[in-house]
Amino acid sequence: MLDLDKWQEILHTIKQNKLRTFLTGFSVAWGIFMLIILLGSGNGLKNGVEHQFRDEATNSIFIYNGRTSDIYRGLNKGRRIYPDNGDYDWIVNNLSQLEKISSSYSIYGDNQISYNGEYGDFNITAVHPSYHEIENLTPVDGRFINQNDLRENRKTAAIGLTVKETLFREASPIGKHIKINGITFKVTGVFDADNNDRENREVYVPITTAQTLFSRNDDVHSLRLTTKEVTVEESKGLVNTLRSKLSQRHSFAPDDERAVYISNHIEQYTQFLNVFKAIDLFIWIIGIGTIIAGIVGVSNIMIIVVKERTLEFGIRKAIGATPSSIIGLIILESIVITTFAGYIGLVLGVGVLGLLSNVMPANDFFMNPQVNLVIAGSATLLLIISGIIAGMVPARKAAKIKPIVALRDE
Amino acid sequence: MITLKKLHKSYTAGKNSLHVLKGIDLKIERGELVSIMGSSGSGKSTLLNVIGILDGYDEGQYTLDGQLITNLSEKKAAILRNNMIGFVFQSFNLIPFKNAMENVALPLYYQKVSRKKRNRIAMEYLDKMGLKEWAEHMPNELSGGQKQRVAIARALINQPRVILADEPTGALDTQTSYEVMDVLQAVNKTGITVVIVTHEKDISERTNRIIRLKDGNIENNFINSKIKSYA
Numbered sequence: 001m002l003d004l005d006k007w008q009e010i011l012h013t014i015k016q017n018k019l020r021t022f023l024t025g026f027s028v029a030w031g032i033f034m035l036i037i038l039l040g041s042g043n044g045l046k047n048g049v050e051h052q053f054r055d056e057a058t059n060s061i062f063i064y065n066g067r068t069s070d071i072y073r074g075l076n077k078g079r080r081i082y083p084d085n086g087d088y089d090w091i092v093n094n095l096s097q098l099e100k101i102s103s104s105y106s107i108y109g110d111n112q113i114s115y116n117g118e119y120g121d122f123n124i125t126a127v128h129p130s131y132h133e134i135e136n137l138t139p140v141d142g143r144f145i146n147q148n149d150l151r152e153n154r155k156t157a158a159i160g161l162t163v164k165e166t167l168f169r170e171a172s173p174i175g176k177h178i179k180i181n182g183i184t185f186k187v188t189g190v191f192d193a194d195n196n197d198r199e200n201r202e203v204y205v206p207i208t209t210a211q212t213l214f215s216r217n218d219d220v221h222s223l224r225l226t227t228k229e230v231t232v233e234e235s236k237g238l239v240n241t242l243r244s245k246l247s248q249r250h251s252f253a254p255d256d257e258r259a260v261y262i263s264n265h266i267e268q269y270t271q272f273l274n275v276f277k278a279i280d281l282f283i284w285i286i287g288i289g290t291i292i293a294g295i296v297g298v299s300n301i302m303i304i305v306v307k308e309r310t311l312e313f314g315i316r317k318a319i320g321a322t323p324s325s326i327i328g329l330i331i332l333e334s335i336v337i338t339t340f341a342g343y344i345g346l347v348l349g350v351g352v353l354g355l356l357s358n359v360m361p362a363n364d365f366f367m368n369p370q371v372n373l374v375i376a377g378s379a380t381l382l383l384i385i386s387g388i389i390a391g392m393v394p395a396r397k398a399a400k401i402k403p404i405v406a407l408r409d410e
Numbered sequence: 411m412i413t414l415k416k417l418h419k420s421y422t423a424g425k426n427s428l429h430v431l432k433g434i435d436l437k438i439e440r441g442e443l444v445s446i447m448g449s450s451g452s453g454k455s456t457l458l459n460v461i462g463i464l465d466g467y468d469e470g471q472y473t474l475d476g477q478l479i480t481n482l483s484e485k486k487a488a489i490l491r492n493n494m495i496g497f498v499f500q501s502f503n504l505i506p507f508k509n510a511m512e513n514v515a516l517p518l519y520y521q522k523v524s525r526k527k528r529n530r531i532a533m534e535y536l537d538k539m540g541l542k543e544w545a546e547h548m549p550n551e552l553s554g555g556q557k558q559r560v561a562i563a564r565a566l567i568n569q570p571r572v573i574l575a576d577e578p579t580g581a582l583d584t585q586t587s588y589e590v591m592d593v594l595q596a597v598n599k600t601g602i603t604v605v606i607v608t609h610e611k612d613i614s615e616r617t618n619r620i621i622r623l624k625d626g627n628i629e630n631n632f633i634n635s636k637i638k639s640y641a
Contacts, residue, residue, distance in 0.1 A: 005525055016507035315503045318464060319564065320492020320520040322485045400484070404464040 010333050020308075024301045024334070025341030028383050031294025032342050035287045035379050036349025036371050042283040044357070044369030046276050051367055058269040059099070059230070060134055061239060063087075063223040063246070064261040072253045081250045081259045082219035085211075088128075090245060097227045097238060102128035103207050103220035113203060115167040115178045122163050124180060124203045126210030126220075132158070132191055134224050135199070140164075142174040142189025149188070149206045156209075157185040160200035161192045180205070183213060227266065235266035287379075294383050299390030302334060306394035314403045323399035330395035331388055338387040342380035349376070411571065411603050412438040412461055417470035419456055430456045432626035433470065438605065438619075440571070443598040445606045445614035448623035455576055457623065458607045462495055462574045463487045475571055492520050496565025498594075500577035502557040504549040510536060510560045511545040517568040528567075535563040539593065555586035562593055566602075573597060575606045579613055591616050 014021050065082045068075070088103050107124040114120070131137075132144045140161060149156045157178065164173050173187040185205065193199030211218060227238065239262050244254050252259035306313075313326050353369045360366060419431040430453045438444050448454040459465035460472060463479060472479045474494060482490065496517075497503075504513045511532045518528035536545050539559040549557055558578060565573055575594065579587035591613060598604045606617060614620045615634065622629040 005519065005522070008525060009519065012512075013507070311503070312505055315505055316516070316520075317488060318462075318491065318497050318503070319517045320488050320568070322488040322520075324485070325520065402465060404459045 006328070006332065010329065010336060013329075013333060014336065020301075020305055021337055024298060024305070024337045024387075025344070027294055027297030027301065028338045028341040028387065029345035029348070031290050031297070031383060032345030032376065032380050033349045033352075034290045036346065036376050037352060038283050038287050038290070039375065040349070040353040040356075040369040040371040041366075042279055043371065044366045045279060047370075048367040049272055049276070058265060059228075060224060060226045060265045061235065061242070062261075062263045062265070063225075063242060064263070065219075065221055066258050066260050068252045069256050069258040070253060072256070073251060075251060079252070081246075081252055082221065083223045083246065083260065084220060085218035087246060087249060088220070088223060090249070091223065091225065091242070094245075095225075095238070095241075097230055097234070099226040099228050100130035100134055101223065101225040102131035102134055104131065104222045104224060105207060105210055105215065105220045107210065107214050111181055111203075113163070113167070113178055113180050115173075115176060118167045120163065120166045122160075122201050122203050123198075124205060124210070124214075126205050126207040126214075128207055131204065131224070134226055135193070137191040137193050137199070140190040140192050141172065142187070144189055144191065145204060145206050146188075150208045153209045153212055154206060155183065155185045155213075156188050156206060158189045158191055158204040159187055160202045161190060162197065162200040163203055164190045178203075181214075230266065232267050232270045235264055239264050291379055291382060295386040295390070298334075298338065298383065298387040302330075302387065302391040303394045306330060306391070306398050310398060310401065313398045313401070317403035326399040327392070327395045330391050330398070334387045334391040335384060338384045339380075342383055346376055346380060411440040411442070411475055412436070412605075413471075413473040414461075415471040417460065417467050417472060419453075419460060419465075419467045430626050431460070431467070434626075434628060436621065436628065436631070438603060440603055441598070441601050442619060443595065443604045443606075443617045444619045444621060445608055445617040446621045446623060447607075447609060447611075447614050448629075449609065451625075452623040453626045454607045454609075454623050458574055458576050458605065461572075461605065462497060463491055464497075488520075492517060492568060494571050496562075496568065496570040496573045498558065498561050498565050498573060498575035498578045500580040502549070502554075502561045502581075504557055504560060504564075506549055509546050509548050510541060510552065510556075513549065513560055514563045514567055517564060521568060531567060532563070535567050536560070539563045553586075554582050555589055558582065558586075558590050559593060562590070562597070566597065570602065572603045572605065575604065577608055578606060579608065579610065584612075587613065 063083050065080065068077055068079045068081060071077050083103070085103070088101065091098060091101055103126070105126040107126065110121055111124050112119060113122050127145070128150065129144060129146050132139070137144075142158070144158045145156050148154070157180065159173065167173070167178060168176070173190060176187050177184045178187060179185075180203065207220070227235065230238070243260070243262060246260050247254040247256070250259070313321070316326065350371065353371060357369050414434050414436040417431055417434040418429070420427050420429040422428075434457060446454045446457060456465065460467050461474075463474070463482065474490070479490070505516070508516070511529055514535055515528040515532035518531060523531070533542065533545060536542050539562065541556060541559055541563070544552060544556060549560070552560065573594070578594065579590055582590060587610070594604055594606065595616065606613065608614055618634055619632070620634050621631045
């Protein structure tokens with residue numbers, strides 16, 4: 001194998017037979033190229049949709065306020081139904097699969113928030129301490145509002161990154177006092193919602209404080225909860241339990257889906273995961289098909305090449321080539337071509353994917369098309385090995401053939 | 411040099427068996443220039459292939475330079491061919507994608523001679539054939555006579571004991587044929603045994619001995635006393 005002269009002989013043969021080399025190499029390079037594009041695009045799709053779920057925990061169920069869609073027990077159609085503190089307590093006390101829960105109450109209207117002469121209009125949302133975990137908020141500085149803040153109705157606030165930058169610029173806001181609609185709140189921490197501009201314009205305050213100061217009742221706009229590991233079926237059961245309990249507590253028809261909207265992310269996410277499993281499977285089927293096509297292509301070309309070279313092998317044998325040297329010549333040539341072509345396909349494929357992710361703006365459906373290089377490398381190796389096996393069969397035949405038959409076979 | 415005793419050879423094609431060589435007894439001494447003649451189907455090419463260890467035989471005995479040639483493995487046969495025999499074919503059988511020098515040097519590749527050295531030796535042999543200027547040319551750029559001289563240079567480069575030529579002038583015009591024969595006669599003068607299969611009378615008349623084959627048997631075998639030569 002390390003015989004320099006042998007390599008020179010092979011490289012010479014390859015150089016002198018460019019079309020043949022190109023045809024063999026092309027089927028390999030094309031196979032690998034297509035496989036990488038396919039796998040990469042599949043990953044791009046997956047990354048895009050996974051990115052859509054980045055804001056929220058994927059095991060969450062959200063309950064939003066709504067309006068009744070029909071008359072129920074003498075009560076009006078179109079009544080507004082808000083979840084309230086009672087619902088919150090019931091869920092905390094009765095739902096065994098509950099992991100975290102938070103209410104969310106938005107204070108609408110112009111909320112003027114100021115610090116030291118800097119002003120800004122921001123959203124105020126009253127929440128429980130688990131809210132930042134349910135919404136995947138990243139702590140930048142300090143802490144979120146906590147249980148003590150709620151218990152003692154403290155006037156504390158956690159602020160979004162944009163709020164901090166507007167009011168405080170470079171300075172640290174922790175422990176500073178901001179004014180919300182004229183009332184002084186102490187800043188506990190800064191949170192980043194992964195470039196989500198709306199969420200970064202939020203000021204989070206304890207729900208108890210907000211209900212005392214602003215709303216003066218115990219309604220909330222939504223309840224957000226996460227569950228322990230549950231199956232899709234279990235999550236559907238949970239949603240049903242929640243809906244029937246809410247219908248009892250707020251007197252609306254148990255089958256009225258618009259009285260409160262319950263959005264089941266577990267079901268959505270699992271559906272997406274299933275879609276991806278299907279896409280993955282589909283890509284693999286096509287990928288394996290592509291590889292098989294490549295293998296067949298290489299095999300065909302090897303068979304033709306050996307047939308075409310029968311006379312040459314006959315001549316070589318007549319002047320003293322041993323059968324093993326003929327096999328070695330064919331196999332090494334096949335290895336050199338497929339390895340080189342496979343590498344070209346690999347580089348081109350990865351290059352095109354890179355170009356694609358640069359040219360196409362990242363969006364919710366396509367993002368960071370990447371490919372597992374181990375898989376791509378294994379595919380290349382597989383093609384090389386099949387090239388060898390494909391070459392081996394006719395090569396052995398060519399090596400076994402009597403030189404006289406080969407020389408006569410013009 | 412070459413001794414054949416009661417050599418039989420048949421080919422099977424499907425159910426039919428064709429008995430080509432029917433008990434050939436032949437002795438060729440070292441340094442002879444022999445021609446084997448016969449009409450097509452007489453078995454002359456088969457005989458040459460057996461002598462050249464390109465093909466096996468069924469019965470009898472073949473001894474080459476004191477060595478019994480029987481049931482050789484492909485590898486041993488290849489090594490023997492490489493060391494002992496040089497071939498010249500009617501259709502030249504040069505490798506089309508190698509230039510004249512590389513074609514001549516190829517037998518030395520199988521003797522593991524380094525590239526530089528074998529190309530240098532190939533140039534010497536091409537020079538002897540008067541083809542030094544054509545060393546870099548590909549076979550399709552050479553005339554028939556030039557191709558055959560390249561083939562002869564290739565047959566000579568591993569310094570064989572025997573040159574076997576199968577209709578070496580079959581594809582050439584008369585003038586070129588004579589030139590090629592001059593070369594083969596010159597080769598023979600250096601002491602190498604030369605066996606030529608031909609059906610051309612004027613070619614066989616330029617060899618020391620003429621062996622005539624008919625239907626797989628030696629019809630006659632006589633010394634050519636009036637050997638013609640232009641050399």
